[in-house]
Amino acid sequence: MNHLNKLVVIRGAGDIATGVAVRLYHCGFQVVMTDIALPTMIRCSVSFAQCLYDTSKEVEGITAVKANNIDEIQPILSEQKIPVIIDPDLAILKSLKPTYLVDAILAKSNIGFKKELAPITIALGPGFNAGQDCHAVIETNRGHYLGRVIYTGFTMENTGVPGNIAGYTYQRVVRTPCTGIMQSCVQLGDIVREGDTIAHIDATPVYAPLSGMVRGLLNNGLRVEKDFKMADIDPRGLKADYTTVSDKARSIGGSVLEAMLHLSLSLPK
Template sequence: MPATSVLVLGCGDVGSAVAHRLFRAGARVVLCDLPEPSHSRRGMAYTDALFNGTAVLEDVAARHVADLDAIRALWSAGGAIPVVTLPEDDLAVALRVDAVVDAIMRRHAMPPDRRALAATVVGLGPGFTPGINCHVAVETQWGDAMGSVLRDRATAALSGGPKPLAGIGHERFVSAGVSGRWCTSAAIGQDVAADEIVGTIAGTPVRAPLGGRLRGLPRDGVMVIAGQKLVEVDPRAAPRVFGLGARPRAAALGVCRALGLEAEG
């Protein structure tokens, strides 16, 4: 039987795309993350709903709500995806969701086993093995298998690098050199020049790696961790910094197939 209520963990670009597609498929979906998350691709995600109260991604709205009653009320009213910062384990149990989708997308840490939270737990990103820490997984690494539903094998380990844009891969990113509070007056979609200061961490300037349009930039005032991707510049003549990305779309389709909301192909 298809899942009708789904808790999605992580409101970055992948988790947001999953919530978006589930909502379009008619599921009651709730999106959960930490307060003040430091996701950078905010034009391609619902992250800003946790700061502004609402966010819209390709004509589907998300709204920050505070408690279980507000989630249920929004499910009944329709029109938007509830976004919360409530404890995820308590949330899954209280709402009796049919499925949990872990879209936190850890790069190096091993994901925990959350199979006790729902009849179906779907794992996205490196480190998931069906029968070990999820019931089913979806491949998110670029390649022919991207978006595939995995029931008897693990997701691919982190390898390679970002998909090049205009032939530029790692060079379009800046990672945080230290941990601390991120401060910026720049905005997603803003054009920047190479070496232009786009923010600071604990007073240390952070500069654009090349000229182009800002695609990744955490919200002003959040705490960031040394090593995390902080700034991303799209160098293309026709940059794309808003809307659903290709990899998140593929992952979202895989999740809907894994949950029986769309036919597996």
């Protein structure tokens, strides 16, 4: 591939990474995503990583397909689909040589990401020093600066507080009460009442902390540690939307596109 190919590799395929992928796909970029073998996102209905459990996953009319090896990537791209491959260490970069690389695992720290990995590197959220670790970093904290593109320095520090929905922040996030195997009693989109049993971790029941719609839920069968984020209850109930990309993910996706285009101007033609 030439130096200015339109290939983008996104590290991570959860809901924020998927929002980025959707915006770039619609702008004509070829998108390849990587993740771990058993992704632990909870917003499975809007995460392309779900295809690693179900072989394929459609979000807003775009289909992602599991690529079992690097040889399957190009055929999937030729079908106008997004390949998702198990490759948390980005081994595929050596062969694919993309122009753009986006770290979207939102680990709140830099896990092996380097500016030298691609001609243009962009990271999401705290833990990255733009200009040193990557060419640009995107602010992911909700508020006035959400989506801000930073070319020198850091984003805001992680607050640890989920976004406010109908007056609820940390209350709507359900965490595991113990270590064990996740088994849900509900599905994404279900309406629950405060106190309803929504899952079990081994034999220990997990109760809904408030009434609303189940907007996030771990895949069944995953082994989790105590206090792991396992579900999200949206207090808006039936007014909530668990089937489309969130406003936050869509905003961050637009900012990634801005950074890509801006940084492309300085690349050799």
